Amino acid sequence: MPAKKAPSPPAATAAAPAQPPGAGLSLVQRALRKLGLVRDIDFALYLPMRYEDETRIVKLADTRDGDMAQVEGVVTECEVVFRPRRQLIATIDDGSDTCQLRFFNFYPSQQKQLAVGARVRVRGEVRGGFVGRQIMHPTVKAAGTALPEALTPVYSTVAGLAQPVLRREVRSGLARAVLDETIPVQIGPRGAWDLRSSLTFLHYPTPDVAMATLEDHSHPAWQRIKAEELLAQQLSQLQARLERAAQRAPMLPSSPELVASSLHAQLLAVLPFGLTGAQQRVGEEITRDLGREIPMHRLLQGDVGSGKTVVAALAAARAIDAGFQCALMAPTEILAAQHFGKLVGWLDPLLAERGLRVAWLTGSQKKKERDAMSAAVESGEAALVIGTHAVISEKVRFKNLALAIIDEQHRFGVAQRLALRGKAVGHLEPHLLMMSATPIPRTLAMSYYADLDVSTLDELPPGRTPIVTKLVADHRRDEVIARIQAQVEQGRQVYWVCPLIEESEAVDLRNATEMRDELADSLGPSVNVGLLHSRMPTAEKQAVMAAFTANEVQVLVSTTVIEVGVDVPNASLMVIEHAERFGLSQLHQLRGRVGRGAAASACVLLYAPGDSGRVGEAARARLKAMAETGDGFEIARRDLEIRGPGEFLGARQSGAPLLRFADLTTDTLLLDWARELAPVMLKKHAELAQRHIDRWLGTKAEYLKA
Numbered sequence: 001m002p003a004k005k006a007p008s009p010p011a012a013t014a015a016a017p018a019q020p021p022g023a024g025l026s027l028v029q030r031a032l033r034k035l036g037l038v039r040d041i042d043f044a045l046y047l048p049m050r051y052e053d054e055t056r057i058v059k060l061a062d063t064r065d066g067d068m069a070q071v072e073g074v075v076t077e078c079e080v081v082f083r084p085r086r087q088l089i090a091t092i093d094d095g096s097d098t099c100q101l102r103f104f105n106f107y108p109s110q111q112k113q114l115a116v117g118a119r120v121r122v123r124g125e126v127r128g129g130f131v132g133r134q135i136m137h138p139t140v141k142a143a144g145t146a147l148p149e150a151l152t153p154v155y156s157t158v159a160g161l162a163q164p165v166l167r168r169e170v171r172s173g174l175a176r177a178v179l180d181e182t183i184p185v186q187i188g189p190r191g192a193w194d195l196r197s198s199l200t201f202l203h204y205p206t207p208d209v210a211m212a213t214l215e216d217h218s219h220p221a222w223q224r225i226k227a228e229e230l231l232a233q234q235l236s237q238l239q240a241r242l243e244r245a246a247q248r249a250p251m252l253p254s255s256p257e258l259v260a261s262s263l264h265a266q267l268l269a270v271l272p273f274g275l276t277g278a279q280q281r282v283g284e285e286i287t288r289d290l291g292r293e294i295p296m297h298r299l300l301q302g303d304v305g306s307g308k309t310v311v312a313a314l315a316a317a318r319a320i321d322a323g324f325q326c327a328l329m330a331p332t333e334i335l336a337a338q339h340f341g342k343l344v345g346w347l348d349p350l351l352a353e354r355g356l357r358v359a360w361l362t363g364s365q366k367k368k369e370r371d372a373m374s375a376a377v378e379s380g381e382a383a384l385v386i387g388t389h390a391v392i393s394e395k396v397r398f399k400n401l402a403l404a405i406i407d408e409q410h411r412f413g414v415a416q417r418l419a420l421r422g423k424a425v426g427h428l429e430p431h432l433l434m435m436s437a438t439p440i441p442r443t444l445a446m447s448y449y450a451d452l453d454v455s456t457l458d459e460l461p462p463g464r465t466p467i468v469t470k471l472v473a474d475h476r477r478d479e480v481i482a483r484i485q486a487q488v489e490q491g492r493q494v495y496w497v498c499p500l501i502e503e504s505e506a507v508d509l510r511n512a513t514e515m516r517d518e519l520a521d522s523l524g525p526s527v528n529v530g531l532l533h534s535r536m537p538t539a540e541k542q543a544v545m546a547a548f549t550a551n552e553v554q555v556l557v558s559t560t561v562i563e564v565g566v567d568v569p570n571a572s573l574m575v576i577e578h579a580e581r582f583g584l585s586q587l588h589q590l591r592g593r594v595g596r597g598a599a600a601s602a603c604v605l606l607y608a609p610g611d612s613g614r615v616g617e618a619a620r621a622r623l624k625a626m627a628e629t630g631d632g633f634e635i636a637r638r639d640l641e642i643r644g645p646g647e648f649l650g651a652r653q654s655g656a657p658l659l660r661f662a663d664l665t666t667d668t669l670l671l672d673w674a675r676e677l678a679p680v681m682l683k684k685h686a687e688l689a690q691r692h693i694d695r696w697l698g699t700k701a702e703y704l705k706a
């Protein structure tokens with residue numbers, strides 16, 4: 001049997017030896033590593049989240065309930081009691097009043113420290129209870145030592161790394177770190193603090209500082225640090241862009257004599273609609289990129305339903321016209337299958353005339369079929385390859401991949417994107433087109449995606465009617481079911497989305513299954529209710545989707561697998577159950593599944609109050625945003641507001657270093673400064689620029705864990 005671990009004292013008592021001696025350096029180092037603290041400079045840049053004021057001793061009589069206070073007094077009582085539970089209780093007297101100290105977890109050494117008659121310095125939150133003043137788990141030191149001159153930093157830490165240990169490590173890291181200036185004085189922020197004094201001040205501010213300026217990061221020392229951080233980010237992205245510019249990609253020209261008989265022209269001719277102005281403009285932007293020998297690195301953003309697929313197909317046609325291959329990758333098999341279905345319909349007859357075809361690759365494919373597809377990819381017969389990330393598996397070898405298109409790019413990890421780009425042929429990198437239905441607000445695009453070119457489809461295809469969104473409390477679901485009945489009677493189709501309950505897929509599945517049965521019951525035998533969830537075998541999923549597309553199934557109950565991309569224009573009503581549990585952009589994506597045809601469409605957000613009897617504040621903000629706007633850009637803006645950039649971007653697995661200190665919503669002037677300075681610095685002070693980037697972004701672990 002493993003030995004039982006002794007309870008460890010809470011961090012607040014850590015003035016006593018919280019880490020028993022000999023606990024092993026490597027444990028501490030491992031904990032430090034978790035915080036991204038490896039190099040001296042990492043420690044120097046690891047700034048406190050708050051401070052404690054240990055510079056003053058106050059009188060107990062002057063403290064009020066809830067004050068963090070440091071007092072000094074004589075221990076008048078100290079005993080271990082066992083009821084109602086084991087605890088150490090001591091009393092101190094500082095001449096002005098007395099105060100009880102209480103510890104539930106304690107070391108014998110603490111008991112000794114609090115021997116009756118000892119003079120001690122005690123710090124903690126003072127509570128005024130029935131029994132008089134009391135401090136739970138205060139830090140205790142011997143009295144009489146000199147008071148520090150600076151505030152005491154409190155760092156964010158992890159389990160196994162006590163605050164005093166972390167403090168010590170940061171202090172010595174800061175002392176060792178080389179903090180010479182990397183921003184040349186002549187171009188640096190004027191009148192600002194220098195790096196060393198800023199960092200020193202932020203770790204150990206003098207007690208006379210206006211605390212609010214530290215908390216809101218408006219202090220000049222903070223301004224300096226934020227400027228440095230933003231500059232590092234701009235520099236690294238600019239550098240990535242220049243590196244890419246040094247790479248070579250196949251040039252895919254669109255020469256006029258090719259035009260009439262080209263796949264591109266023929267595809268345009270078979271499309272059942274004309275392009276929107278936005279599609280044309282974006283198509284030209286992409287064509288221009290493809291015609292150059294620098295790899296394209298473009299994000300195509302457009303609201304759900306704005307018609308990104310056609311733009312992708314036309315870009316693919318350009319690549320094929322030039323004699324190259326194109327890969328189109330989607331995050332889920334369902335979505336990939338939809339693309340495949342659509343593009344095969346448009347392109348396969350045209351490709352067949354050329355002895356070419358579209359290939360399909362996914363992980364769930366039978367080996368024999370996959371081998372056949374892989375062979376077609378390798379020979380070049382498969383001019384267009386569509387699939388999930390199986391497309392970039394090591395075994396798949398392209399003959400001459402020139403264009404990689406990633407749909408719903410935020411669902412893909414950095415590694416997968418890199419792997420796709422690694423499918424280069426010889427020294428030629430493929431062009432990269434990423435598509436996303438979640439637009440990036442401008443400030444974020446400027447800072448996090450500065451190395452991307454962005455094309456925006458800001459126009460929906462004609463004939464769409466706006467979707468009416470209604471919030472409906474869960475106890476009125478009968479009315480919603482009546483509404484479904486009415487829609488189906490008009491020949492329309494309906495989605496019913498069940499929420500994702502993260503703890504258990506099995507529960508999700510049960511919920512969805514029960515809902516299907518409930519709806520089938522209520523709607524009667526004339527209505528077919530289908531079920532779609534992520535655990536179904538692919539063939540079954542595809543069969544259900546096909547039945548829904550053909551209107552053999554009128555109501556589709558589903559977990560969030562339909563979130564992205566699914567396209568059934570006859571569906572005119574979407575019901576989202578427990579809408580309060582969904583993220584905002586997810587709700588918007590889901591809603592985008594309806595309103596794709598000419599019929600008036602609606603989205604019903606069913607919400608249920610939580611245990612508190614209310615919907616939480618953030619959830620309310622999300623539902624409100626959904627009810628108020630259908631504009632993807634406005635939704636993205638609000639989403640950013642509700643979640644903050646860290647989470648907003650985290651979900652996208654951007655791989656771009658997240659800003660730790662700067663705040664893009666308030667630090668726009670600093671961002672402008674960094675954007676202006678970065679190119680100058682990279683050009684005129686390349687070596688300093690490199691050192692600046694290394695200093696700020698050198699320890700990748702912390703940044704790339706997304």
Ligand code: ADP
Pocket residue numbers: 273274275276279302303304305306307308309310437461462565567569596
């Ligand atoms: P998304 O941008 O969400 O991926 P899709 O590419 O799936 O949107 O397009 C949504 C629907 O609009 C599809 O049915 C598509 O065929 C149709 N569509 C695309 N472009 C046009 C257009 N210019 N005119 C009419 N319908 C279009």
Ligand code: MG
Pocket residue numbers: 308309407565
């Ligand atoms: Mg799409």
